[in-house]
Amino acid sequence: MDRLKQLPTLRINTDEPLTLKYRRKTYRGAAGDTVATALYAGGVRIFGRSLKYHRPRGLYSLDGECSNTCMAVDGIPNVRTENTLLKDGMVVDAQNVKGSANFDWLGFIDKLDWMMPAGFYYKTMHKPAAVWPVAMKQIRKAAGLGVISPDDEMKGRYDEQYLTAEVTVIGGGPAGMAAALAAAESGHRVVLLESRPHLGGCFDYRVTTNGQGTHLYERARELAEQVKQTANIRRFEHAAMVGAYNNNLITAFQVGKAGDGFTERYIEIRSASVVVATGCIERPLLFEHNERPGVMQVGCAHRLARTYGILPGKEAVFSVGHDLGLEAAVDLSDLGVKIACVADIREDGQRPDLLEALAERDIPVLGGWVATHAHGGKTVKKATLSTVEGTVRRQFPCDLLVASAGLTPVSGPFILAQAGMGYDRRTGYFLPTGLPEKMFPAGRITGINDPDAIEASGRLAGLEAAAAAGADVTQAAAAARQAVAALPGPERGCKLVTAPVKGRKSFICFDEDATVKSVKQAIDAGFDVPELVKRYAAVGLGPGQSGIPGHNLPLFVAKYTASTGTPKPTTVRPPLVPTYIATYAGYNHHMFKRTPLHDSQKADGGIFRNIGVWQRARYFSEDFDCKEEILNVRNNVGMLDGSTLGKFRIHGPDALKALQRVYVSDMSKVTEGRIKYSAMCNDDGCVIDDGVVTKLGENDYCFTTSTGRAGQASEWIRYHTRFDNWDFHIVNLTDSMGVINLSGPNARKVLAKAVNIDVSNEAFPFSGYREFFIRETIPVRAMRLGFVGELSYELHVPASYMQTVWDMLKEAGAEFGIRNFGVETQNVLRMEKCHIILGQESEQRTNLLDVGLGFLWDRTKSDAKTVGAVALRQAENDPGRLTLVGIRMADDTRAARDGAIIVDTKVRGYVATMRKSFTTGEAVGMALVESQLAGIDTRLQIFEDECNGELLDARVVPMPFYDPEGERMKL
Amino acid sequence: MFGKRKPLWGTKKRLKSSYDAVIIGGGLHGLAAAYYLAKEHGLTDVAILEKRYIGFGGAGRNTAIVRANQRTQENVPLYKEALDLWPVLTKELNFNLMFNNCGNLNLMHSEAAMKAARMTIATAQFHGVESHLIDAKEAKALVPALNISEDITFPIHGAMYHPPGGIVRHDAVVWGLAKGCAKHGVHIHQQTEATGILSAGGRITGVDTARGRIQTPRVLVSAGGYSAGIMYHMLGIKLPISVLTIQAMVTQPLKPILDHVVSSGAYHCYANQTLKGEIATGAHMDPWPNYTTQNTAHYIKHQAEALSDWLPCLRGVKFMRIWGGLADMTPDMAPVMDGNDPIDGLYMDCGWGYFGFKSCSAVGKYMAEYMATGNCPEMLKPFHLRRYENHRLMGETAALVNYTPDN
């Protein structure tokens, strides 16, 4: 089709031709075209088939309120081709068709609608029960629109922007641009969002004039130029607002244009105030076959011609309820569309100049008339019009039926921001009953239509928003208020709910094929509020959200139920415009913490796992039983990177008091040069952390926490002392210090070679704490611990020196067989010693006493109000609690799996950790069992997953399993 | 074929001045309790008071997943019974509840999680509930869209596969139970807010509503997320509950791509495909109490990031809408079901967090028994309120109690 090339309103550049492929045919478009306009120009009228009835669907609105033009584009499903800009070489395909969009084998389903009344799913296919699974498979196959496959990949670059602004304006039409310009006068930072690829809104394509005699499209371009020239307005075109939240947080996404560094961009704006200038969409007209291809809304027909240079049809009938319809009829007539007739729902109140213009062109106007039926199998061939009461009918042949019941405001931002919505009797709109704080409406959304009034209301809203954001604009605002008052206010809107039809094929919701009839059925079944109808009859839950049914459904429900109250709108939900998951995900980088030794651990063959926020070397060979690693620590010496350990210093006059509050032991007994192992409980007495405390001086301590608790330790201590006004400071040293655990009978020999202090057992005994320098440079805090059950040194080293110290020890240990060990080896070694790991041998049902750490608890310090002490005292003699015990399998070759349960007729406990010990040759582990089963030698029966009822035998044995006297750690 | 359309749950009834039992909350638990009271115990003079419309709250906001693979033996049998009841109720109510028995996969992202799963699986198997530990490749075979590469935030080690679970159409359950209630004579009063609970001499005497006073010897508070507020504001009774907003969302409808319910604790994310073809996904909650049911910008983004990782083919799919509901969380992730303490005739069924949907059928049955007989059924005994002061939290979550409501 040849385009209208000379129009000053065009947004396509015919000098820049683009092509796309659809069903092996190449279509030509131009830069600025959408996929759908290019197809329309190439003669495509049916873009796909509807969800339920496989009805042909065509171009209806151009702004994506329905999924009529959703197609698969370059393999991506459900792309709204009507507002997706054409790129050269795109390949598109129709959706939900067997065959093609034009010839769909499933088109017959449309005739079977009588079998599928509202809610029919709920009443059928469940008798007999065997039918349902079969039926369900068919339903699943029939449902859904787009197709994706498991290995689909979404290409492109996805950007994120987080902005702050004093004023955010949603909508780049005349009101929005005026608002942005006004708000910017005070120097505020202004963000302007426009969902179409260009600013201009409802002025962009119109050739009528404003009060100054300027064509509206020219005025739009003037305003856009001013916006571009204003440095403190950041404008985002092709950026649809998708979410509005309280405290004026606005989210949007922008589609990148040629040359942009992103495919799509997620935008989040924290704004002091917001102007909502989203304008109006059209309220669909309800009549028989109101979505037949060839039926389209006023703006769609008008913009096809004015913006894209495509005549929407040859011969048109108009059925409208708003002056924009008359304006479009005049303009399209001038552009070459033959207008057979304009039916206007309104009997009077039309703009006289428009009626004159229509008369001049010999276009008959039928006041008080409306379309009742679009005829034609696949596209419109004929239209029936009737009086609004349905008394007189006339038919007109046509290939285009421009139909619209009037306008409806895009009030989504208000609803999302929790504004109450009410029915306004003058405009017939649902409008906010109270505005959210610092949110201001502007433009057509308030019911005005006069071009000058639109701009004036924008200016006023912009100034009010600037004032709400702190600017002093008193005088300017007063003037703007006067200007608004002098111009026409909200207009009376068309209130017609439906054409005089029964409604079997009058679609309230296109996306889900919900008709006037099915809505009546739902109401008859007792679903008499719009929110319930929405669910039962499936209205407005499709991809188009409530763009099509949003206004009509509540009007219809109110009318049909003869509700005495006013219509109540249904809610809308974000995203207001469906948005790619890829776009929301943005950069989506993975964030992890790595220890200072990460690279060298990796080079040494470490196999890493994510543990909490860290990446840690869990194994150093493919043998996940870690036999060699384990035996090397037991027999020679090994080294573990323990840098993830939480490390803190606490100091200040009340530091000891704070420790007394959170640790169960008496922390006044911590002495310099010695470490103290203790635990923290929560207020239920459950152990939440354990670690060692060392004293650096008076009210000056260091303590360690488990890896998982490092993030919360400081917060925890401050929480439990929040009423006390104590003076202490906590410094988190976790990331600035690394930890090397040097363990095994040869550990001392290695350390002695690397440092020049006396490391003999006498000078540095078990439980000792020393501070020294390596080579007079590297400060080291060293402690002798026994977590793995061998002679063991834990060296705390500044992170920047970690690699150096590690390498020195490695070199020193070479002759003693030193090698790495990982987290799993440590897990087995400590299990043999029955040293617990919190969360592994403890859980919500176990307290400090249950897991055998009662010896840590000092009951004499009740003045300290130690966290957990009350609960421990109260639960102390409670029978039947879970208790930690050592267990050994009857068959040492068959260790039960971690997580196996201990049963008789009931579940009595479970295996926390169990291994076949390479050291002792026994299958041993720790289990949590009800206390009556905790006695030594009690026989236990173990039920493993997939055991088919065959139980394993075990018995309770003393702990620990290795070196019960603890001699090896004290070597 | 469908006959003349009558209101599904009867014509609107006049609010009487007295009932044998009053149920506050027209959600799933209230409807189910009323249904069983009327059907099994002959207590048909029952009123359900619903402030808005039935199914307004959690009943219509959950993502309809059902399963019986809880952690402890106190919970598994209850959920198992609930699971077994879906086909029974479909028949009994003559209403298609659309049980899609597609099975659930609970992904495990570490060796430790695999171990923890083993305990849960063994408990399930011990109680005759099918559940298996499968490795990442087996999971991928069931859900080809899974990303089992090592190069994601939480690599998938395996999954807990629970074939008996699936999805039920939540609205159908609401409407079906309402239909059943009406059939047995229960009065469902929508747009009727309970404004006070009356007692005298330690016994329940009535309920005040916006439409007048009702005398009754029995009240069940089963108002989902609003229960704790009702208990405190009307009776001064505090509960170990924090009311949080939990969000869920759906994508545009797609042809079949996900044949199971898949969830991941590490990602705080689950996904399943509805019969309509939408991918329903959700899980995480804002960890501070509120009654708004507002959704957040933060969360829809989080969800997209998570899905991009473990179900990357969904990146080219669009989110269509997100919504929020209330979850009344307890410290041990298990509900409070109790009665006659501290007031005779006062029953509570709350603290369900986000498990209220999957349990509703069985709980309705047992709460009805409790209310009709005054004696607590064995099945409900472990869920009494006093367990918190006895330091006997349920262990349904392995995690330790912290000071924040999400633990």
Next chain:
Amino acid sequence: MALTLTCPVCGKRNGYEFRYGGEDKGPRPAEEGLTPRAWCDYVHMNTCTVGIQKEWWCHRDGCGAWFTTFRDTTKNLEVKPPEAENGQA
């Protein structure tokens, strides 16, 4: 929602920087003679206020301070202290 909170040290910040620390239940009770029920009431029980409540927050991703503030649980917005609280302060 887009909760913001006012940290006494850092000012008004995004709600996600903070950690909720529960309803304000006052200082830890003395241990002497504390019954299990009274203790449970302090540790676990909440009023679940529908409306404005005084509550604890920690500016976790900021200065680390614990502070109390008032928030309307029906709007999820931080609010000014109610009059009575002001009088006592």
